[in-house]
Amino acid sequence: MVTRLPAPAGPPALTLRLATLATDEIAGPALAYGPELARVAADLGIGVSVDAVFGTSSSEAILRWAKDGILNPDVTLIHSTGLTPEAWKAMGETGTTVALAPTSDAQIGLETAIPAVDEALSAGIRPGLSIDVEVTWPTTCSRRCGPCTPSSGCAPSTPPTGPTGGPSASPPTTSWTSPPRP
Incomplete structure (x- = not known):
C-alpha cells in the first residue's frame, strides 16, 4: 500500500520510480519492461526508469512499447546508445x-560509447545526465573528472554567507575545493 503525502510547494526533492531493464536478455523476463511492469507503475502512480537501453534489441523493444502504449513522459530510458532512427x-x-x-x-564499452545527444535533440528530447552505476563509480564530478578548479567548470563549494548564516551582503568570493580522492 502506498500512502501519499501532501505535495510540497515547488518541484519534489525526491521521487519514487520503478526500476526495470530494457530487455529480457539482460536479466530475464521478470525484470524486463513491458505491459505488466508498466501496469504496476501506473497502479502505484510512479514513473519508470529503464536501464540498459542500447542496441538493436532495445530499439525493437522501444517500438513494441510505443505500439503497446506504455512509452510516455513517465518513462525514462537510461543510456539510449546505438538506437535506430x-x-x-x-x-x-x-x-x-x-x-x-x-x-x-x-568505461563499460556500450555500443559506440558516444552519448546520443544529437539523436535526442533531433527527436525533440532534451536529454538528462545519469551517474549510472553509482555503486562502482564515484558519484561526484570531482571524483570522476579530477579536482574542481575554475577552469574545470565546477561550481563553488559553498555559497557566501553573512554573520547570521543568511546571504552575505558583501560581494561573493569563490573557494574551489575538491573532496579527497578515495
Missing part, C-alpha cells in the same frame, strides 16, 4: 525522457 522517432513522439550515462558508457 525509428526508435528515436517513437521516443520523441511519445514524450519519453532520456538520461545519458556518458562516463559509464565509455
